Amino acid sequence: xxxxxxxxxxxxxxxxxxxxxxxxxxxxxxxxxxxxxxxxxxxxxxxxxxxxxxxxxxxxxxxxxxxxxxxxxxxxxxxxxxxxxxxxxxxxxxxxxxxxxxxxxxxxxxxxxxxxxxxxxxxxxxxxxxxxxxxxxxxxxxxxxxxxxxxxxxxxxxxxxxxxxxxxxxxxxxxxxxxxxxxxxxxxxxxxxxxxxxxxxxxxxxxxxxxxxxxxxxxxxxxxxxxxxxxxxxxxxxxxxxxxxxxxxxxxxxxxxxxxxxxxxxxxxxxxxxxxxxxxxxxxxxxxxxxxxxxxxxxxxxxxxxxxxxxxxxxxxxxxxxxxxxxxxxxxxxxxxxxxxxxxxxxxxxxxxxxxxxxxxxxxxxxxxxxxxxxxxxxxxxxxxxxxxxxxxxxxxxxxxxxxxxxxxxxxxxxxxxxxxxxxxxxxxxxxxxxxxxxxxxxxxxxxxxxxxxxxxxxxxxxxxxxxxxxxxxxxxxxxxxxxxxxxxxxxxxxxxxxxxxxxxxxxxxxxxxxxxxxxxxxxxxxxxxxxxxxxxxxxxxxxxxxxxxxxxxxxxxxxxxxxxxxxxxxxxxxxxxxxxxxxxxxxxxxxxxxxxxxxxxxxxxxxxxxxxxxxxxxxxxxxxxxxxxxxxxxxxxxxxxxxxxxxxxxxxxxxxx
Amino acid sequence: xxxxxxxxxxxxxxxxxxxxxxxxxxxxxxxxxxxxxxxxxxxxxxxxxxxxxxxxxxxxxxxxxxxxxxxxxxxxxxxxxxxxxxxxxxxxxxxxxxxxxxxxxxxxxxxxxxxxxxxxxxxxxxxxxxxxxxxxxxxxxxxxxxxxxxxxxxxxxxxxxxxxxxxxxxxxxxxxxxxxxxxxxxxxxxxxxxxxxxxxxxxxxxxxxxxxxxxxxxxxxxxxxxxxxxxxxxxxxxxxxxxxxxxxx
Numbered sequence: 001x002x003x004x005x006x007x008x009x010x011x012x013x014x015x016x017x018x019x020x021x022x023x024x025x026x027x028x029x030x031x032x033x034x035x036x037x038x039x040x041x042x043x044x045x046x047x048x049x050x051x052x053x054x055x056x057x058x059x060x061x062x063x064x065x066x067x068x069x070x071x072x073x074x075x076x077x078x079x080x081x082x083x084x085x086x087x088x089x090x091x092x093x094x095x096x097x098x099x100x101x102x103x104x105x106x107x108x109x110x111x112x113x114x115x116x117x118x119x120x121x122x123x124x125x126x127x128x129x130x131x132x133x134x135x136x137x138x139x140x141x142x143x144x145x146x147x148x149x150x151x152x153x154x155x156x157x158x159x160x161x162x163x164x165x166x167x168x169x170x171x172x173x174x175x176x177x178x179x180x181x182x183x184x185x186x187x188x189x190x191x192x193x194x195x196x197x198x199x200x201x202x203x204x205x206x207x208x209x210x211x212x213x214x215x216x217x218x219x220x221x222x223x224x225x226x227x228x229x230x231x232x233x234x235x236x237x238x239x240x241x242x243x244x245x246x247x248x249x250x251x252x253x254x255x256x257x258x259x260x261x262x263x264x265x266x267x268x269x270x271x272x273x274x275x276x277x278x279x280x281x282x283x284x285x286x287x288x289x290x291x292x293x294x295x296x297x298x299x300x301x302x303x304x305x306x307x308x309x310x311x312x313x314x315x316x317x318x319x320x321x322x323x324x325x326x327x328x329x330x331x332x333x334x335x336x337x338x339x340x341x342x343x344x345x346x347x348x349x350x351x352x353x354x355x356x357x358x359x360x361x362x363x364x365x366x367x368x369x370x371x372x373x374x375x376x377x378x379x380x381x382x383x384x385x386x387x388x389x390x391x392x393x394x395x396x397x398x399x400x401x402x403x404x405x406x407x408x409x410x411x412x413x414x415x416x417x418x419x420x421x422x423x424x425x426x427x428x429x430x431x432x433x434x435x436x437x438x439x440x441x442x443x444x445x446x447x448x449x450x451x452x453x454x455x456x457x458x459x460x461x462x463x464x465x466x467x468x469x470x471x472x473x474x475x476x477x478x479x480x481x482x483x484x485x486x487x488x489x490x491x492x493x494x495x496x497x498x499x500x501x502x503x504x505x506x507x508x509x510x511x512x513x514x515x516x517x518x519x520x521x522x523x524x525x526x527x528x529x530x531x532x533x534x535x536x537x538x539x540x541x542x543x544x545x546x547x548x549x550x551x552x553x554x555x556x557x558x559x560x561x562x563x564x565x566x567x568x569x570x571x572x573x574x575x576x577x578x579x580x581x582x583x584x585x586x587x588x589x590x591x592x593x594x595x596x597x598x599x600x601x602x603x604x605x606x607x608x609x610x611x612x613x614x615x616x617x618x619x620x621x622x623x624x625x626x627x628x629x630x631x632x633x634x635x636x637x638x639x640x641x642x643x644x645x646x647x648x649x650x651x652x653x654x655x656x657x658x
Numbered sequence: 659x660x661x662x663x664x665x666x667x668x669x670x671x672x673x674x675x676x677x678x679x680x681x682x683x684x685x686x687x688x689x690x691x692x693x694x695x696x697x698x699x700x701x702x703x704x705x706x707x708x709x710x711x712x713x714x715x716x717x718x719x720x721x722x723x724x725x726x727x728x729x730x731x732x733x734x735x736x737x738x739x740x741x742x743x744x745x746x747x748x749x750x751x752x753x754x755x756x757x758x759x760x761x762x763x764x765x766x767x768x769x770x771x772x773x774x775x776x777x778x779x780x781x782x783x784x785x786x787x788x789x790x791x792x793x794x795x796x797x798x799x800x801x802x803x804x805x806x807x808x809x810x811x812x813x814x815x816x817x818x819x820x821x822x823x824x825x826x827x828x829x830x831x832x833x834x835x836x837x838x839x840x841x842x843x844x845x846x847x848x849x850x851x852x853x854x855x856x857x858x859x860x861x862x863x864x865x866x867x868x869x870x871x872x873x874x875x876x877x878x879x880x881x882x883x884x885x886x887x888x889x890x891x892x893x894x895x896x897x898x899x900x901x902x903x904x905x906x907x
Contacts, residue, residue, distance in 0.1 A: 026793060037720075038773025040820055041728040055801075095797040102795040102802075104787040104854055106812035109804050134803025152813055158727060159816055166786035169777065177773045178765075200765050201681055229723045263699065266725040321698065340810070343817075344727060351726055351744040352701075467711040513716035515681040515766060650798040 001447050002205050003440060006032045007429050009193055009209035011181045011236055013039035015161055015411060016393025017215030018168045019418020020425065024211075025171050027426035032207065033168070034179040034196060036231050040165045043217050043229040044414060047157025048344055049271030050139055050149025051415075052408035053093035056654050057135040058110050059126050060147030065654070066090040067630055068145050071593060073406055076143045076300050078548035078558060079595040080250065080372075080402025080566070080586075085379050087592070087640040089400050089409075089416050094652040096415040097150055101136065105163045108151055108341075110137040118276025118332050120296075121286070131655055139341075140274040141407045143300035143600070149408040154269050154344045157411055164415075179205075180235065182524070184212065184243050184389065185438070185446045191246075191389035192438040194239070195450045199516045204451060206443035210434045211425040213381070214240055214391040215418075218371035222533045224474035226368040227260050227267040236395045238528035240375045241535070241579075246386040247570045249397030249584075251532065252539035253372035255405055255549045256483050258304040260367030263322040264352050267369070268345045268362060270407040273297040275341065277330040279308065280361065282318035284327070287311050292600050299600035302404040302549040305366035306601075309483050312365075320363055327361035334358075366483060370394065370410060372401040372549070373536075376568060379643050381421030385570075387433060390425055392417040399566065403548025423645040457523050462506020466523045469500050469507065473526070473533055476500075481537045486554045490541035497537055498577050501530045535569040535579045542581055543567065546602075560595050560608035564588060588614050592638035669696040669752060673705065675717070676757040679766045689755070690714075702735065702742035702756075706768075718766035726886065729819030732759050732826065733768050739823035741886045742768075759826040772822040779838055783865050785845040787855045804853070815848035815894065817887045824891060827880030836870035840881035840891040843872055847894040850901070859905035862898075867906045872899045 008024045010017045013035030021031040033039065056064035069090040074081055101107055112133035115126050141149040152159040168175070181194040185206065193208040219234025220226035240246040258279070259268050273279070279297050281287045291307045292299045299307075308326055311317070317324030330338060330345070335358050338346050342357075349357045375383060375391035377398045383389040391398075393414045400413055428434045480493035504527045511519045545559035546552050565583040572580055588594055588610040595611050597603050621636055628636070631651070635641070641649045671694045678687035692709050703724045710717045719742070722730040726744040733742050734757040736750065747754070762770035779785070824840040825831045831839050846866050849855045866872045875895050882891040 037722050037728075037730060038776065038820075040776070041722045041730050041773070043723070045728050045819075046723055046725065098797040098799075098801045099795065102787075102789070102792060102797070102854065104849075104852060106804075106809045106816055106852075108813075109806040109809045111806040134805060136801055137806075152809075152816075155727075155813070155817060158819070159813065162816065163787075166780065169780050170784070170786040175777070177777075178771075200771075229728065231722055264701075264724075347726060351746075352699075354746075467715075509715070511714070511716035513679055513682065515679060515718075517716065518710065518718060519715035653799050655800065 001444065003443055004032070004205060004207045006030050006207065006209050008211045008213065008425050009034065009207050010213045010215055011194060012215035012217060012395065013175050014042035014044035014215060014217055014393065015164055015414035016418045017213065018164045019415050020213055020215060020392050020422035021173045022168055022171055023419055023422020024426050025173055027423070029426055029429050031173055033173060033175045034181055034207070035175055035177050036180055036199065038177050039168070039175045040161060042161060043232055044161045044411065045158045046229060046267065047411040048154040048267065048269035049274065050141060050151035050156050050408045051097060051160070051411045052141070052144070052148045052406065053097040053150055053412055054090065054146070054148055055094055055097065055136055055138065055150065056146070057132050058137045058147060059128055060140060061138050064146035064148055065630070066652070067634065069093065069148060072144045073400070073409060074593045075598040076404050076406040077402025078404055078598065079560070080253065080547055082379065082399040083591050083593060083638060084640045084643060085398050085400050087638065088379060088420065088644055089413060091652070092416045092419060092644065092648050093412045095648060096412065096419060097136065100160060100163060100415065103163050103167050105159050106152055107136040108153065110135050121276070121278055121332050135655065139271055140298065141270055142273065142295070142298040142304065143406045149271070149274065151271065153340065154271055154342050160411060160415070181239055182450045183446055184239050185443050186243055186245065186386060187438070187442060188245065190387045191243070192436055193443070195446050199521070202516045204447055206447055208436070208438055208443055210429045210436050211388055211390055213421065213425060214375050214389070214395045215393050216395045218394040219529070219532050220368045220371065222473060222477050222529050222536070223368035224478040225260070225265045227257055227265055228368070233525055233529055234371070234532045235525060235528060237374050238532055240383070240389065240391070241531055241569070241571050242528065243386060244570065244572045244574065246383045246389055247376045247568045248535055249373055249376035249399060250403070250567050251373035251535035251569055252543055252550050252567060253403045253548060254368060254536060255301055255370035255372060256305040256366040257301055257369035258308055258366050259328050259364040261348065261353060262320060262325040262363040262365050265367045266348055266352060268328065268348060268364065269342070270301070272328055272330050272342060272345060275337065276333055277328055278332070280327040280329050281311055281316040283316065287316065295600040300404055300598070301407060303601040305483055306551060308366055318363070325363045325365040328364045329361050330357050331359065368478070370405055372403060372405055373397050380424035381417065382424060382428070388428070390421055392421040403550055419648065420645065454520070454524065457507065457520060458509060458512065460506065461508055463508050464503050464506045466507045466519060466526055469504055470522065470526055473497065473500055473530060477533055477536070481540055484551060484553050485540050486552060487541065490537055493537040494534065494541060497530055497534050501527060501534070501577070504530060531571060531579070538578055539567045539569060539581060556602070558605035560611065561606045564608050590638065592634065594618070670694070671696050671705070671747060672753050673709065674753070674755045675767065677767050678764065680764055681766070696747050700747045702745045702747065703731070705747055706742070719768040727819065729821030732772065732821040732823045733757065734759060734826065739826040739884050741821060759822050761825050761831050762822060772820065775822065776820045776841070779842045783838060783842050783845055785849065787849065787852065788857050789854060790856065812848060812852055815844055815851065815889065818844055818889055819887060821886060823884045823886060824881035827884040829878045829880065830874045830876055834870065834874055837874045838866065838871055840895065842866070843875070843895050843898055844889060844891055847898050850898070859901055863902050863905040866898070867902045872902050875899070
């Protein structure tokens with residue numbers, strides 16, 4: 001078996017992985033990226049509407065800054081996020097977007113003068129200042145106080161990913177395409193690379209590295225109806241879990257996006273609503289203002305999705321061939337806007353629905369969209385349990401999003417996390433901890449184990465079909481671990497998933513084709529997907545409260561008193577039937593923004609006793625600060641700059657700064 | 659996988675697939691025929707997965723986004739290169755013939771290695787912004803301004819998804835392995851338009867000023883006819899040829 005040595009092994013070729021590799025390379029270390037597919041085909045390309053960064057350039061963004069971005073993100077998370085990480089993120093996002101601007105992303109720019117916009121289904125006018133002309137513009141998105149989503153038409157992720165990939169090519173970073181990591185190599189304390197399978201010819205390799213980064217995105221394909229690309233099966237998180245040492249955080253926190261087209265589940269961007277599109281019911285009634293008078297269609301995704309399903313359950317859906325759905329109406333935006341700023345939406349409607357969104361309503365219903373949970377890391381991206389293992393982007397849970405992510409914060413997170421975690425891995429490589437003392441026999445032992453597992457799958461004769469079991473897992477997740485959850489359905493889901501996990505040991509392959517063999521690939525991935533599904537379902541069953549996207553119909557209140565804690569899942573015994581769940585307390589007394597009402601959604605929650613105490617502390621502290629500026633006030637409440645790499649600590653310049 | 663209920667009295671599709679597994683010494687390229695009940699709103703993504711799941715588990719093909727944006731699933735459908743994921747069977751006759759994209763290394767059946775080809779093209783044409791001191795750029799400061807219309811124009815060319823349909827449809831690319839294709843020439847046009855890229859026409863001439871570049875194009879325009887993103891490839895190639903002719907003169 002060939003052993004390939006590198007300083008840093010990045011598993012996943014999307015925005016987070018490539019940006020991390022670029023940081024590593026800039027610091028003088030070698031990086032290799034593994035990718036299931038050509039890097040430019042990664043799921044990052046599917047981000048349509050925008051990237052959140054508080055540049056504050058356009059009229060709708062006036063007055064925006066890191067403080068607003070921070071507060072929106074924490075409220076969006078339903079106070080589940082790590083507030084220091086949110087601060088690091090909000091501070092770095094403007095730098096990330098400006099770096100991408102120098103690298104070539106054709107961000108849409110502010111055009112001076114009057115513009116027609118659409119508000120509440122009617123025309124309105126906005127005037128852009130001369131001074132802003134040519135700077136990066138932004139559009140409105142859900143759950144935000146300002147227009148903050150910077151965009152490239154509705155191909156934002158595509159443009160970002162191409163620019164990032166081209167920079168990685170310029171930096172001469174190898175991307176080993178069509179390669180899948182099957183297992184992390186570790187000695188119980190230290191991760192030192194991965195056993196990797198070539199998806200063209202089936203050959204196994206060992207990649208030995210000082211630092212290994214999981215950047216494999218989310219795991220939406222454990223659900224039947226998901227906006228995710230079909231490669232989003234969560235294998236990075238799963239192989240971390242299978243170490244028995246590294247942990248996953250908040251796996252039950254699953255986001256459902258309000259506007260996936262029916263029936264294909266393909267996403268149409270939140271920018272449709274941000275730019276003025278409306279949600280209508282079966283009677284063509286605009287129903288969101290009835291539920292959410294403040295934010296209407298632009299409440300956070302968890303709230304809008306819940307309201308939509310609630311409205312459908314009350315019998316107000318439109319009846320379609322594939323069951324009830326609602327309508328997205330972007331007709332008021334007009335031809336020019338749709339053809340220039342919502343081009344992908346226009347194409348998706350034409351090709352997949354055979355409709356013209358300039359004239360027709362778009363059938364939509366919420367679908368699984370994002371995994372807030374993932375490999376649990378500290379604020380620099382390292383696993384607290386397994387040294388040398390890092391994670392970034394959707395695959396990670398450093399905990400930027402808590403229980404609900406805001407639209408446009410995911411692509412922003414990928415790049416910001418890549419910048420920070422890449423630097424963190426370079427620090428690790430430079431440190432004494434980074435030195436590798438791995439023996440080749442350890443790599444050989446892991447490779448032998450994987451080889452035996454694969455051989456065992458090929459030889460089994462239990463008669464089960466991998467495709468049938470996969471379908472049952474996906475049905476179970478969509479039907480029972482969806483938007484509305486309750487104990488009975490979750491218990492049934494857990495036992496069904498356990499049964500499927502046992503049956504997966506009896507899969508018989510029908511094909512023995514030489515090469516990678518797509519059926520064998522499905523067969524070795526399924527048990528790992530089932531483990532992730534069990535983390536989600538069991539975590540959801542245990543969390544007896546409602547927070548963000550995790551909604552328990554039998555426990556409808558957010559319960560800060562008992563649930564101010566993060567779920568930590570591990571799988572210490574390979575043969576165990578369930579993950580081990582433990583909980584990590586969140587300390588309100590260290591927070592800048594104590595829990596409260598989000599400004600949308602339910603006002604009903606159970607307070608934590610520390611909340612009033614922290615509120616008083618903050619009020620008293622601020623009262624002593626007199627004429628201090630916002631930076632000084634922030635630093636007094638919750639310092640974070642010291643957590644960032646030095647070169648990312650500078651203040652972000654904005655138009656109109658003194 | 660989205661499950662879609664079958665429509666009453668649906669058609670039976672006869673799907674012939676050009677199959678070959680280069681890793682199997684016993685394999686020779688041949689058409690294999692599958693029959694499939696058409697379902698409502700069925701795409702080739704759904705059809706091929708159904709064939710793999712119910713008829714032949716060894717069938718190889720590539721899909722990633724299944725939404726027409728990632729460029730993974732280019733294949734020849736009844737003689738034309740298209741994105742399979744957004745091709746609806748209802749737009750096709752009862753008899754459907756699928757073949758892998760030509761001009762790319764075959765992985766197996768309908769799967770070809772476009773990624774390797776595209777990375778090679780990118781390395782050769784240096785498809786990135788060339789600027790001094792990019793690593794030292796001050797990312798705390800206000801960004802450089804750009805005319806909004808220019809940003810739109812760059813995005814127009816940036817929409818390429820490197821699916822390979824233009825290469826598969828190109829007469830030159832079939833005869834001339836080194837030809838960079840419309841995909842490559844479009845990239846040069848894109849960076850040439852971008853003021854952030856400091857390269858001159860003389861630099862671009864070094865990259866595409868020969869018959870593996872812009873002078874290899876025979877103006878058959880298969881690229882523009884098949885581009886799934888409707889990129890203005892013919893105009894870009896014609897314009898680039900004129901600029902390169904001047905630069906090389």
